[in-house]
Each structure stands twice: as structure tokens, then as C-alpha cells.
Amino acid sequence: xxxxxxxxxxxxxxxxxxxxxxxxxxxxxxxxxxxxxxxxxxxxxxxxxxxxxxxxxxxxxxxxxxxxxxxxxxxxxxxxxxxxxxxxxxxxxxxxxxxxxxxxxxxxxxxxxxxxxxxxxxxxxxxxxxxxxxxxxxxxxxxxxxxxxxxxxxxxxxxxxxxxxxxxxxxxxxxxxxxxxxxxxxxxxxxxxxxxxxxxxxxxxxxxxxxxxxxxxxxxxxxxxxxxxxxxxxxxxxxxxxxxxxxxxxxxxxxxxxxxxxxxxxxxxxxxxxxxxxxxxxxxxxxxxxxxxxxxxxxxxxxxxxxxxxxxxxxxxxxxxxxxxxxxxxxxxxxxxxxxxxxxxxxxxxxxxxxxxxxxxxxxxxxxxxxxxxxxxxxxxxxxxxxxxxxxxxxxxxxxxxxxxxxxxxxxxxxxxxxxxxxxxxxxxxxxxxxxxxxxxxxxxxxxxxxxxxxxxxxxxxxxxxxxxxxxxxxxxxxxxxxxxxxxxxxxxxxxxxxxxxxxxxxxxxxxxxxxxxxxxxxxxxxxxxxxxxxxxxxxxxxxxxxxxxxxxxxxxxxxxxxxxxxxxxxxxxxxx
Amino acid sequence: xxxxxxxxxxxxxxxxxxxxxxxxxxxxxxxxxxxxxxxxxxxxxxxxxxxxxxxxxxxxxxxxxxxxxxxxxxxxxxxxxxxxxxxxxxxxxxxxxxxxxxxxxxxxxxxxxxxxxxx
Numbered sequence: 001x002x003x004x005x006x007x008x009x010x011x012x013x014x015x016x017x018x019x020x021x022x023x024x025x026x027x028x029x030x031x032x033x034x035x036x037x038x039x040x041x042x043x044x045x046x047x048x049x050x051x052x053x054x055x056x057x058x059x060x061x062x063x064x065x066x067x068x069x070x071x072x073x074x075x076x077x078x079x080x081x082x083x084x085x086x087x088x089x090x091x092x093x094x095x096x097x098x099x100x101x102x103x104x105x106x107x108x109x110x111x112x113x114x115x116x117x118x119x120x121x122x123x124x125x126x127x128x129x130x131x132x133x134x135x136x137x138x139x140x141x142x143x144x145x146x147x148x149x150x151x152x153x154x155x156x157x158x159x160x161x162x163x164x165x166x167x168x169x170x171x172x173x174x175x176x177x178x179x180x181x182x183x184x185x186x187x188x189x190x191x192x193x194x195x196x197x198x199x200x201x202x203x204x205x206x207x208x209x210x211x212x213x214x215x216x217x218x219x220x221x222x223x224x225x226x227x228x229x230x231x232x233x234x235x236x237x238x239x240x241x242x243x244x245x246x247x248x249x250x251x252x253x254x255x256x257x258x259x260x261x262x263x264x265x266x267x268x269x270x271x272x273x274x275x276x277x278x279x280x281x282x283x284x285x286x287x288x289x290x291x292x293x294x295x296x297x298x299x300x301x302x303x304x305x306x307x308x309x310x311x312x313x314x315x316x317x318x319x320x321x322x323x324x325x326x327x328x329x330x331x332x333x334x335x336x337x338x339x340x341x342x343x344x345x346x347x348x349x350x351x352x353x354x355x356x357x358x359x360x361x362x363x364x365x366x367x368x369x370x371x372x373x374x375x376x377x378x379x380x381x382x383x384x385x386x387x388x389x390x391x392x393x394x395x396x397x398x399x400x401x402x403x404x405x406x407x408x409x410x411x412x413x414x415x416x417x418x419x420x421x422x423x424x425x426x427x428x429x430x431x432x433x434x435x436x437x438x439x440x441x442x443x444x445x446x447x448x449x450x451x452x453x454x455x456x457x458x459x460x461x462x463x464x465x466x467x468x469x470x471x472x473x474x475x476x477x478x479x480x481x482x483x484x485x486x487x488x489x490x491x492x493x494x495x496x497x498x499x500x501x502x503x504x505x506x507x508x509x510x511x512x513x514x515x516x517x518x519x520x521x522x523x524x525x526x527x528x529x530x531x532x533x534x535x536x537x538x539x540x541x542x543x544x545x546x547x548x549x550x551x552x553x554x555x556x557x558x559x560x561x562x563x564x565x566x567x568x569x570x571x572x573x574x575x576x577x
Numbered sequence: 578x579x580x581x582x583x584x585x586x587x588x589x590x591x592x593x594x595x596x597x598x599x600x601x602x603x604x605x606x607x608x609x610x611x612x613x614x615x616x617x618x619x620x621x622x623x624x625x626x627x628x629x630x631x632x633x634x635x636x637x638x639x640x641x642x643x644x645x646x647x648x649x650x651x652x653x654x655x656x657x658x659x660x661x662x663x664x665x666x667x668x669x670x671x672x673x674x675x676x677x678x679x680x681x682x683x684x685x686x687x688x689x690x691x692x693x694x695x696x
């Protein structure tokens with residue numbers, strides 16, 4: 001074989017190998033290499049949606065109470081970084097945001113990644129960046145900011161480390177606040193810059209979350225929280241809750257729990273119950289404030305009015321089960337009016353109304369239970385979700401024909417708000433309908449949204465159903481007004497204002513039985529200019545484990561303090577002024 | 578190929594006289610067209626090169642725009658973050674706690690109970 005032929009053969013062999021290899025790569029492994037190339041050359045980024053801000057009303061103007069801020073995490077590579085310089089510059093810049101000890105950071109220099117500070121604000125981050133330290137870099141992130149601190153914490157909730165809203169508005173309206181992330185998928189170059197070349201580029205813009213405006217008035221909310229805090233100290237009770245409603249729209253003007261917490265430091269809360277909004281999430285027995293609903297039901301069925309009399313013996317028996325009054329003074333024995341039963345919160349009076357509802361003087365009948373349930377549950381919405389834009393507890397109201405032991409005594413107890421579990425918001429919304437002419441409004445905490453800096457108000461509120469007639473409503477306002485004025489309460493309200501209300505003191509169930517050493521106190525009332533329709537409804541709850549709280553002694557004074565604040569903030573003028 | 582010369586009838590008459598006269602002997606003279614000393618192939622090559630350069634230039638220009646766009650987007654993100662910072666600062670400065678703890682508030686006297694004046 002000549003050298004020429006050897007050369008030709010060699011060249012052909014090499015070419016055959018190359019062609020074969022190319023065939024293998026380009027044809028047989030086409031898909032795999034295409035995918036690898038695409039992975040190398042394609043930039044796929046999530047375009048994060050900005051979480052909506054939360055506003056409260058400041059008079060008639062919305063003001064931001066929850067915002068977003070860019071913060072930075074400071075990361076150190078101990079292998080590259082100079083301990084002295086880093087500790088000097090970073091330590092000085094980040095202050096209390098430092099989350100690591102410098103000796104620990106540099107104890108193992110083989111670590112290449114050590115987070116030394118979190119939540120560092122821009123100014124501090126800029127100081128660190130300007131120092132151009134080797135082995136130190138910054139990673140930006142978004143953080144929720146609560147400039148009002150603890151204000152309305154149980155209403156607002158918080159956003160956890162995963163960016164999910166928890167509790168309150170942050171949790172319940174997470175879908176509206178979070179928005180929808182977008183997507184960027186393009187060809188990129190070696191510098192990771194998105195290039196417009198390529199015919200498969202995708203850019204789906206992010207949809208930012210809604211900026212939600214709450215109905216809560218920032219200043220009123222602050223005053224309510226101040227009062228709850230000071231009354232907690234004065235009365236010596238650990239837990240107080242309050243809600244202020246506009247009875248003519250269902251708007252929640254203030255909703256507060258004491259104690260609260262700072263949503264920015266939600267992780268430092270040691271007792272998880274601090275997150276609970278007791279107004280909407282904590283069903284309890286509101287006690288005698290429910291006599292309002294019992295007597296309104298009695299009026300609706302025409303079986304009683306304020307002057308109807310019954311025989312009070314301080315105790316009445318239902319299926320041999322005694323029901324006692326808290327007030328057992330001799331002056332209350334004998335024939336008494338329903339107004340007196342309301343004034344002195346006589347359980348015998350409300351039980352008697354249940355009997356009358358059933359068409360009997362002496363027995364509780366199925367008809368009586370059904371009529372009470374029709375109003376309690378179906379009209380007033382007790383034991384039902386109200387529809388407020390917050391996490392709600394359902395509670396429970398026993399059905400009238402439930403096959404349970406002691407159904408009659410259960411219903412007798414329900415006439416004065418025991419043997420049932422309801423939330424404060426259920427009671428407050430129902431009470432608002434009793435005093436506003438009989439119109440039930442779904443309670444709401446959302447006033448509208450902010451769009452491009454403009455306040456877009458929610459649609460006008462319409463009542464969702466009628467609970468009682470105008471006539472019954474007017475009579476109940478009068479009964480509530482008389483009850484508030486009666487007995488020890490004279491002089492609570494300045495002239496020109498028309499304020500009514502009712503106390504409630506509930507025994508507490510422990511291990512399935514009512515205990516004697518603990519009661520919870522409630523007061524609910526309405527107010528406004530004398531001669532006009534009510535402008536506010538306030539409900540207060542006071543309680544502490546192992547303590548006896550009374551509606552008259554503990555909840556009423558809180559209501560009185562709140563009433564003054566509400567009248568100031570809402571500028572409720574006395575009649576003739 | 579050697580260049581061919583064709584002579585028109587008019588030319589034939591003018592140069593060859595009546596003896597060469599014949600009917601329908603119209604002829605056209607074809608001569609290779611060149612641009613100076615450059616061949617057509619070279620011209621096509623140059624044109625292809627120019628078009629290629631234009632394509633590359635446009636591609637580069639598009640990439641330049643992409644870089645500019647990226648810078649602008651970074652700038653927007655930076656400004657948005659600064660705007661958010663300012664909004665947060667404003668909210669902090671106008672918060673109730675800030676107002677209560679301000680030096681102005683410290684110098685204020687407690688308010689008195691106010692009433693309404695009859696109209």
C-alpha cells in the first residue's frame with residue numbers, strides 16, 4: 001500500500017469517526033443536548049407580585065398601616081472575608097439586626113456561607129456595599145412593615161417567613177393581598193442578561209395584590225386599645241375585647257383585643273392565643289345580653305311587651321331543673337314587668353317569655369323552641385357565620401327539636417345567653433339590627449381598595465335581611481335605654497345623648513359543667529343623638545381564667561369609657577347642639 | 578472563451594458595403610459586464626459580507642438594547658424600593674406612636690373636657 005493510500009485511508013477513517021460521532025450527538029442524542037442547551041441559554045425567572053398594602057381610615061382619608069419594605073440579608077464567606085474588617089463595618093452598620101457571633105462565624109473558615117444579619121434596612125446595606133468588603137454580599141428581600149406597632153394586631157395578622165398571610169386580614173384576605181406572580185422566560189447571555197432574540201420568549205407580568213382599605217378608624221382604634229389596656233390594669237383582668245360597629249352599615253369602626261402583639265415580631269409571641277381575634281374567632285356564652293333577642297322575639301310574636309307582667313319567684317323550674325336569678329332581692333318577688341326583668345336581668349322573666357312563645361304559661365313547648373330558634377338562628381344569625389372578611393368561628397345554637405337530654409332547659413338557658421356558643425361579632429351584628437330598625441347588615445372590615453393612589457370605596461351596604469319590625473326595634477331601643485338608666489346606672493350619659501345597653505355575666509363551663517369560681521362579663525349597647533337613630537354599637541367582653549367578672553361591675557365601666565371615646569371620634573353631637 | 582464579435586446589419590452595411598447585404602441578419606453584441614477589474618463573484622461575496630455584517634450589527638444593537646433595558650429595569654426596581662422606603666418612613670413619622678412621643682407632644686398640655694355650644 002502506498003503512502004498516499006495510507007493517508008487517504010487514515011483521513012477517511014478519521015472522517016468516518018467524526019461523522020459517526022456527530023450522528024450520535026446530533027441525531028441520536030438530539031433531544032438531550034437540546035434540553036441541555038436550552039437550560040444553559042434560557043433564563044427563567046419568577047416575577048414576584050408585590051403584596052398589597054393595608055390601610056385604615058384616618059377620618060375620611062385612608063392611611064397605610066401595613067407596607068412593604070426592601071430589606072437585606074448580610075452573608076459572609078468566612079474563607080474569603082477578613083474578620084476584623086467585616087466585624088467593624090458590618091457590625092457597626094447592622095446594629096441589632098446582627099444574628100451571629102463573629103467568633104462563631106469565623107470559627108470554621110471552610111464554611112462558605114454564613115448569614116450574619118437579617119432584615120437590614122437600605123441605608124445600612126448601602127454602607128456595607130460601599131465598603132466593598134471581600135467575602136461579604138447582600139441579598140435583598142421584601143418585608144412587611146407595621147408602622148403602628150401593635151395597633152389592631154389581631155385584626156391585621158402577619159405574614160410568615162414563607163410569605164403567607166396568617167391570622168387576621170393578612171390570613172383571611174391572603175388571596176387578594178398576595179397577587180399573582182408573573183414569569184419571565186427568555187434567552188440569556190453569559191452575563192445572565194435577558195435577550196430579546198429567540199422566538200420562544202415568554203413574559204407574563206405579575207399581578208400585584210390589592211391594596212385593601214379597612215373600615216377601622218385608626219384614631220378610634222388607638223383610643224379603644226388604650227382604654228382596654230388601662231381598664232385591664234384598673235379592673236385587674238387579663239383579657240378584654242371590644243368591637244365598635246356602625247349599625248347603619250355594618251362597618252366595623254374598631255375591633256380590639258387586649259393584650260395584643262406586634263405583628264413585625266410575631267415570632268417572639270410565646271402564647272399563641274395572642275394571635276386570636278376574640279371578637280370573631282372565639283365563641284363563648286354572652287349571657288344576659290341575649291335577653292335583648294329573647295324579648296325582641298317575644299314582641300315579634302305579640303306575646304309580650306315591656307309592660308307585660310309575670311310572677312317572679314327568683315327561681316323557676318324547667319323539667320325539674322332550677323333556673324335561678326342572680327338578683328334575688330325581696331323587692332323583685334311577685335308580679336314584675338318584663339322591663340324589670342330586663343333591668344335586673346331576671347332569668348325567670350326570659351324563661352317565661354319562652355313559655356309564652358310556645359303558647360303556654362307553665363311549659364316550654366316545641367313551638368316555643370322553634371320560634372326562638374327561628375329568630376336566634378335564622379334571623380339574628382347566632383351560631384352562623386356572619387360573612388365578615390375575617391376568619392370566623394361558627395359557634396353553636398342547638399336546634400329546637402334536637403334529640404338531646406334537657407332540650408327544654410337548654411332553650412331556657414338560651415333565653416339568657418347560656419348553653420349556646422356565639423362570637424362577639426355575631427351578637428354585635430344581631431344587636432345592631434335590633435336597634436337600627438330591624439335591618440341586618442353583614443359586618444364588614446373592608447371599606448374598599450386603593451388603586452393608583454385613589455380610594456375606591458366598596459359598593460353601598462345593603463341589609464341582607466330583616467330581623468324585627470321597625471316597631472319592635474323602637475320598643476327595644478326604649479327598653480335598652482330604660483335598662484341602662486335603671487338601678488345603679490343613673491347619670492352615666494350626658495344630656496342630649498340616647499344610650500341603651502345590657503349587661504351579661506356568664507358562668508363558664510369546665511370539664512362539661514358550669515363552675516362557680518369563674519364568670520365572663522359582657523356589655524353591649526348603642527348610642528347616638530337623642531331623638532335620632534343610633535350611630536354606634538359597642539360590645540365589650542372582660543374575662544380571665546379563674547376570676548369572676550361581672551357585666552355590671554367590669555364590662556359596663558369599659559363600655560362607658562369606650563362610649564365617650566366613640567362619641568368624640570365620631571363627633572356625635574348631643575341633641576339641640 | 579475568446580470574445581466574440583457580432584456586427585450589426587447597419588454596421589455591416591457601413592463597413593462591408595453592399596456585398597454583405599442580407600435580410601434579417603439582426604445581431605446583438607454581448608460583452609461581459611465587469612466593474613473594473615472585479616468579478617461578479619467577488620461582488621456577490623462582498624454583498625453577502627455586507628448583509629452579514631448588517632445582520633450582526635443589528636443583532637448586537639438588539640443586545641445593546643437588552644442591556645439598556647436590563648439597566649433601566651434595575652433602575653426602576655431601585656427607585657421603587659426607594660419609594661417604598663420613603664412611604665415606610667412617612668408612615669412611621671406620621672404614626673400615632675411617633676406623634677405621641679414627639680417633642681411637640683411632650684410640650685403640650687392635657688386637653689380639657691369640651692362641650693358643644695348650642696346653635
